[in-house]
Amino acid sequence: MxxxxxxxxxxxxxxxxxxxxxxxxxxxxxxxxxxxxxxxxSFDTQSYVHDFLKGIFNHGLFVDPQMLRGQESCSECGMTYTDFNRKGKVGCSACYTVFGGQFEPLLKRIHGSSSHTGKIPKRNGGTLKIKQQIKKIRQQLEQYVINEEYEKAVLLRDEIKNLEKEIGLSGKGE
The missing domain is CATH 3.30.60 (Wheat Germ Agglutinin (Isolectin 2); domain 1)
Known part of the structure; x- marks a missing residue:
C-alpha cells in the first residue's frame, strides 16, 4: 500500500x-x-518506551505541580520526581514507596488499577491471596447491604473478620 x-x-x-x-x-x-x-x-524499543513516558509527563497529564515543590528524593537511589519525569523510568524499587502518591494516577491511567490483580506466586503469596479474597467479599457485602439482605451481610462481615485475624490485620481495612 x-x-x-x-x-x-x-x-x-x-x-x-x-x-x-x-x-x-x-x-x-x-x-x-x-x-x-x-x-x-525511534527504532530502539527501550528508548521508545522512555520517550513515550516522558511525553505523557511533559504534557502535564499526570504531574501535579504541588507534588513537585518538595523535591522529595528516594533514600535508596537519590532520584527525585523531576528526575523520573525527565527520564521516564524509576530508579529503584524504593521509589514506588517514596513517590507512591504521584505514581498512582499514572498506574490507574495505564493499567486501570493501581493494585495488583494478576496471578499470585504460590510461595509467599498467601497473604496477598487472602487480601484479595477480603476485597471480593467486601464488594459482595456492599451489594447485600444495598439490597437490604442483612442476614447474608452479617455472615460476610464475620467471614471478613476471621480472614483479617488470619493475616493479622485485626479488623483494620485495607
Missing amino acids: LCDECKSRTACMHIIKIVNNQKTEKNLCAECAKAAGEISL
Whole structure:
C-alpha cells in the first residue's frame, strides 16, 4: 500500500485520529509521518518506551505541580520526581514507596488499577491471596447491604473478620 501523502513510498503505519467525533484514517510512510509530526521515530524499543513516558509527563497529564515543590528524593537511589519525569523510568524499587502518591494516577491511567490483580506466586503469596479474597467479599457485602439482605451481610462481615485475624490485620481495612 502506498503512502497517502507522497504516493511514492510504501506506507508502514496506519494512523487513526478522532477529533470532535470525526474519524480520519491515513496510511503513511515513515518520512511523511515524521514530517507531519505524527510520531518521533525511534527504532530502539527501550528508548521508545522512555520517550513515550516522558511525553505523557511533559504534557502535564499526570504531574501535579504541588507534588513537585518538595523535591522529595528516594533514600535508596537519590532520584527525585523531576528526575523520573525527565527520564521516564524509576530508579529503584524504593521509589514506588517514596513517590507512591504521584505514581498512582499514572498506574490507574495505564493499567486501570493501581493494585495488583494478576496471578499470585504460590510461595509467599498467601497473604496477598487472602487480601484479595477480603476485597471480593467486601464488594459482595456492599451489594447485600444495598439490597437490604442483612442476614447474608452479617455472615460476610464475620467471614471478613476471621480472614483479617488470619493475616493479622485485626479488623483494620485495607
